[in-house]
Amino acid sequence: MTSAVADDTTDQDVFGGVDSHADTIHVAVISDNGGHLADAEFATTTAGYAAALAFLNAHGHVRAIGVEGTASYGAGFTRAARSAGLDVVEVNRPDRAERRRIGKSDPIDAYAAARAALSGRASSAPKDDTVAGIRALHNAARSAVKARTATLNQITHILVTAPESIRAKFGQLKGVDRTDALARLRPAGDAVHTAVLTALKSLARRVKELTAEHETLTRALDGEVTANNPGLRAAYGVGPDTAAQLLVTAGGNPERLRTEASFAALCGAAPVPASSGRTNRHRLSRGGDRAANAALYRIALVRMSSDPRTRDYVARQTAAGRTKKEIIRLLKRAIAREMFRCLTTTVTIPGIADLRPLRQSKNITLTAAARHFGVWPATISTLERGIRRDDNLANTYRDWLTAA
Incomplete structure (x- = not known):
């Protein structure tokens, strides 16, 4: 632990900064003119958070605390600080150029977070915990899909090099038919055939279990998403996974995103100028939350395939000479505007129960x-x-x- 002697005056305005890790947080305090006052390390426990807050308050009136990773390693400290009535702002890690210039250590990062809170460069309120359950279900459902895909790939790879009799019997089957056939196997034959068939049967059963697990998680996720924001879930082309991703991106307090333009930028859907000379155009943004960007992309694809208004719009833009990529960019920006409205206002859902x-x-x-x-x-x-x-x-x- 490193520390400096606190100023005897405790009524001065100070700013805090926190560099968070799995087991520890490093807390730094600066004055309202940017001077370094003290820094120390604390454990990521209830007692450690209480000691960190006492450490900050001992140096003066805490105006704001900049925290790296408010939704990950810094989540515990963020909850404790906000429960104590302190203002917490989310800090992005310094860019690579700055880190190459000043170096990296826990105290350096903590002081940088404090300066970001002081300067106003960090001004976003952290996400609250109301979507924590949705985030957990969403992550579990996606991991089930990834594990299922990996298992299906393993089955394919084994069949490529399997003995000819096995490859001829199961290699031509696809999808559920192949999985069902392999799951019903009764391995027999010589040692090689028995081993290969046993492996294929085990993998096929794993696929079926992961499929059932994903379906169960998706049903639970759908219920949580619908209860949290029925207007968002009812929007055209928005399924449980897409709605969950948008809720996770916006957080349970989307009012921290002041405008729909800021939400579009967060999702990487804000148009970026790409003009040169006589060419005047925009391109797709490559920044922002790429998972949220993918969610907007999925909505755009669904609407392009089955929504009459979107299909008419695509036809008009195509006739005007725009490429498919440019049309998707325009659609994603418009969809971001609609999703922001669903996230920040109460959208009335017409009844269909009758x-x-x-x-x-x-x-x-x-x-x-x-x-x-x-x-x-x-x-x-x-x-x-x-x-x-x-x-x-x-x-x-x-x-x-x-x-x-």
């Missing part, structure tokens, strides 16, 4: 209703169950059922 009972009371089948509107029966089914939101179709459908 549609299925009304159809059944008229003895109208899904197929008949779908044929009338020129859509697939699945479209009407998902509309009735609230899985797909289409307000225009819902209103027209209700009017038709009422008049039938």
